[in-house]
Amino acid sequence: MSESRTTVVSAEWLGDREGCLRLLDQTRLPVELVTMDCHTVESVFEAIRSLRVRGAPAIGIAAAYGVCVGLKAQGGVNARERLDGIADELATSRPTAVNLFYALDRMKARARALPADLSDDDFRDELLLEARRIHEEDRQLCHAIGNHGANLLADGWNVMTHCNAGGLATSEYGTALACFFAAQDQGKRLHVYVDETRPLLQGARLTAWELLQRRIPATLICDSMAAHVMRKIGVQAVVVGADRIAANGDTANKIGTYGLAVLAAEHGVPFYVAAPSTTFDRLLPDGDGIPIEERSPAEITQGFGMRTAPEGISVYNPAFDVTPARYIRGIITERGVIQPVTASKIAEVLG
Numbered sequence: 001m002s003e004s005r006t007t008v009v010s011a012e013w014l015g016d017r018e019g020c021l022r023l024l025d026q027t028r029l030p031v032e033l034v035t036m037d038c039h040t041v042e043s044v045f046e047a048i049r050s051l052r053v054r055g056a057p058a059i060g061i062a063a064a065y066g067v068c069v070g071l072k073a074q075g076g077v078n079a080r081e082r083l084d085g086i087a088d089e090l091a092t093s094r095p096t097a098v099n100l101f102y103a104l105d106r107m108k109a110r111a112r113a114l115p116a117d118l119s120d121d122d123f124r125d126e127l128l129l130e131a132r133r134i135h136e137e138d139r140q141l142c143h144a145i146g147n148h149g150a151n152l153l154a155d156g157w158n159v160m161t162h163c164n165a166g167g168l169a170t171s172e173y174g175t176a177l178a179c180f181f182a183a184q185d186q187g188k189r190l191h192v193y194v195d196e197t198r199p200l201l202q203g204a205r206l207t208a209w210e211l212l213q214r215r216i217p218a219t220l221i222c223d224s225m226a227a228h229v230m231r232k233i234g235v236q237a238v239v240v241g242a243d244r245i246a247a248n249g250d251t252a253n254k255i256g257t258y259g260l261a262v263l264a265a266e267h268g269v270p271f272y273v274a275a276p277s278t279t280f281d282r283l284l285p286d287g288d289g290i291p292i293e294e295r296s297p298a299e300i301t302q303g304f305g306m307r308t309a310p311e312g313i314s315v316y317n318p319a320f321d322v323t324p325a326r327y328i329r330g331i332i333t334e335r336g337v338i339q340p341v342t343a344s345k346i347a348e349v350l351g
Helices: 041-049 056-070 079-091 098-113 120-150 176-185 202-214 223-232 257-266 343-350
Strands: 011-014 020-024 035-038 158-161 191-195 218-221 237-240 244-246 251-254 271-274 320-323 330-333 336-338
Touching: 011 056, 011 120, 020 056, 035 041, 041 056, 041 079, 056 079, 056 098, 056 120, 079 098, 079 120, 098 120, 120 176, 120 271, 120 330, 120 336, 158 176, 158 223, 176 202, 176 237, 176 271, 191 202, 191 223, 202 218, 218 223, 223 257, 237 257, 251 257, 257 271, 257 320, 330 343, 336 343
Parallel strands: 158 191, 158 237, 191 218, 237 271, 271 330
Antiparallel strands: 011 020, 020 035, 244 251, 251 320, 330 336
16 A cells, blocks of 8 residues: 555454454544553443544444453353443443444344354354454445545545544544545545534544545635635535434534535535445434533533633533534435435435
8 A cells, every 4th residue: 555545543453352452542643643452341431432432433343342342251250141231331432423332233133143052252252253344344335435425526626524534433444534535546636625623623633634644635724714715715515424314314423514514505515424324323213313412511611631711611512413404415325325315315225
């Protein structure tokens, strides 16, 4: 792989059933490239909760491996008996990303399908294989999403994205950024405008870093500059990721996405969401039922350890907002582009 095609690995399993989960600590980027090895389910929970690993697909992958970490031998209690408790603990780490629950449900379903007389070691081997399948499937989904999304983008376009939906948020290639990576592989020249994305600056810290690794021309902007860039410079498409998509196409993504979609509509810019089928929650009829995580006020008042607001000020810090389907030109999935974004079209494409 050439220097301009650097692959980001957000999570990987080291060794056999007695191994561990290695995560790229995203809280240390872009200053340091540091990994952490998780040997306990508590360490996996902390990594998800503290955003050391983040992005809906990557959270799901980490949770699946987290089950394997938790199943490592413990004082006489067999792995099968401990599985549900481990999965339930990991499920409380973050509420919005549906891939977390998808992966944990997959692991529990695989466990139920295994013979009751399977040895403890064989049971754990089978669960590790299932986690590896979840990981590999996401890798394939992301490449397919990238190929479908690249076909929507033309050479020479200015595009915009929000938060981070690249290799750091997935198995290796991304969702929204996969569209840009695949376009680059096709020989298309894009210029990406990157929203910094409050309050933890995932766009500035992570997306900007990934685009530099790929040598894709990019410009970092503050979130409040998006409308000005659309009007004065010109943007031909906006592509973002997603953490949960309801049955009608309403989409939860990092806070600020809804406002960006409204701005795109005002300026006649097509707004696309890139996400695998695993990010759809078709049990929810619309976005009103999507749980919205609220995070610590300190992320706003004392971002990265520096106080920027007076003590005692009231803070509202939702991590996500919901973009109504009417603002979304298309949802780019591994099975193709869902367009128009309606409940019936989603059901048709996803089956």
